[in-house]
Amino acid sequence: MTQGGRRQGTSGRQGPSGRPAGPRTVQNRPEGRRVRPVLDGARLTAYDVLEGVSARDAYANLLLPQLLRERSADLRPRDAAFATQLAYGTLRATGTLDAILTGLVSRPLAELDPKLLDLLRLGAYQLIDLRVPAHAAVDTTVALARAIVGTGASGLVNAVLRKVAAGGTREEWVTALGVEGDERLSLLTDHPLWIVAAWRGALGAEGLGADAELEAALLADDEAPEVHLVARSVDRATLIASSDGLPGPWSPYAVRLEGGDPGLLAEVRSGAAGVQDEGSQLAALALVRAPMEGPDQTWLDMCAGPGGKAALLAAVRPEGVQLTAADRSEHRVGLVASALRDAEDVEVVVTDGRSGPWAPGSFDRVLLDAPCTGLGALRRRPEVRWRRTPEDVAPLAELQRELLDAALVAVRPGGVVAYVTCSPHTAETVDVVAAVADRPDVEVLAVPPLFPGVPDAARGDALQLWPHRHGTDAMFVALLRRRG
Incomplete structure (x- = not known):
């Protein structure tokens, strides 16, 4: 089942007795008092994720697994899958759901109790995209509203969701909204x-x-990504056999899994393999494959957290290469140190790449995986598309240019810098490279020839990967040589 996929229908997720499966909340009462409606465990879990994202800026991909582990005794596997579909799908569809709900509620959505708004979105998503029968979607959401917000709010939920159910499919709703072109x-x-x-x-x-x-x-961007593994200090064929996966088509170290928990694999637990998008692997390999003149003994990963690319660099570097992995966040440096725990000749430092402790020209190769909007990984973080705004781009692009300038100082004449972002946004990619491309001490190298087996990836001299073309995150990779 996909994470929030719109095209896979589902039932009301009821148990054999016809009651909702999973955890149930029943209020203790004196004789004759009314029983609180049974609560559906999958839907309650999905709601808790929505509430965490909206109230505490939580990340769904971190919060949901935690909740599923805590409730594993009460949620059967199919209920956990349904909770995942509901949580990710509702977060992903937030803008569309709000556009529909706006015309059905008498006051602005921003004035609603945030808990009530999350419940309306949860119910509307089931009706519009999953095509859950109205009685199941409406009744279970009303029960949640009564328990979480109160009886009065549950009446509003009931009225609004019945209007949603009467409006038909997503396509019918969008047509009714009267929008065209890119807005549609x-x-x-x-x-x-x-x-x-x-x-x-x-x-x-x-x-x-x-x-x-x-x-x-x-x-x-709306489809759940496959799990990608990277074989570091284990042969890929061995990893394929133990994981029951398939070889990745682009990276010689990649293994793709259709499902399962990669954390259960012995190779992942030991660090011999890791979870890493195949596009991220290619970004690190671009630095390794870049043609080099002169010595090749010192490498720098300037913004290394959480350590996936640094770990791959450490695994594939030639013998004798010293790797320095840096990040300005102590927490992220801790993650880097964990990823590199078995690597030799590695230095891990806490520092801002713009003012690192190294002397100019200290490194032969520098990887700059710059902080960015993360728009290239929307498949993995469904709420990011609504959390980010256009105003976020310019400050990040300025930081990216400053870091790229610093990387070109840190590399020696004749050395190479790989500029990487997990975003295809022009302001964060080709524009940043263009800002230094005309400098007399900079030569832009062609990346696509280094990956002849990867089709439709050229963006000028850079490499641009896409989920719909390559099954990876939308990684951008440019290579720049500092002239001597």
């Missing part, structure tokens, strides 16, 4: 309009065929 595409694919525009610019999506690819790219 925004609502159909669960992306803010500004991200639709950014993807169009990154893809160069003009014309009928390009419009079709733009839609495919946006829809790919």
